[in-house]
Each structure stands twice: as structure tokens, then as C-alpha cells.
Amino acid sequence: MSEKPEPEISYEAARAELRDIVQALEGGGQPLEESLALWQRGEELAGICQRWLDGARARLDAAIAATDERAE
Numbered sequence: 287m288s289e290k291p292e293p294e295i296s297y298e299a300a301r302a303e304l305r306d307i308v309q310a311l312e313g314g315g316q317p318l319e320e321s322l323a324l325w326q327r328g329e330e331l332a333g334i335c336q337r338w339l340d341g342a343r344a345r346l347d348a349a350i351a352a353t354d355e356r357a358e
Contacts, residue, residue: 297338304331 295303307328311321 295334297335300331300334300338304328304335307331 307324310316311324311328316324
């Protein structure tokens, strides 16, 4: 099983861009095609953020497990 490649941008950058996209979509005013493109980019950014969070959770779980093993 191969590992997923690292996300191409940082979590913070992806989250900031996603926030901007949400604000733009909530504000409206874009043509339909532009709204769809923004939505698609938002989905991509949400996936990137989720991969970063999943990786962070895995690292935390591993650190906790290692600490628990040393305590036994």
C-alpha cells in the first residue's frame, strides 16, 4: 500500500484560501461558472485540510501510544 503524497500547500494556506472562497460564495454575485469553479476549488482545499488533520491525528496517536508503552 502506498502512502498519499504530502499536500502541496500548508494547512494554514489551504484553510485561509478556503475561508476566502466560502466568503465569496456566501456573498454571491459571481456567474454560475465562476461559482462552480470556486466550489470545486473549495472541495479540493477541504480535502487538503482533512489530509493535514488526519496526519496530525496519526502523529498524536503514535506519540500517545509510545508514551503509554514507556509508562508500562
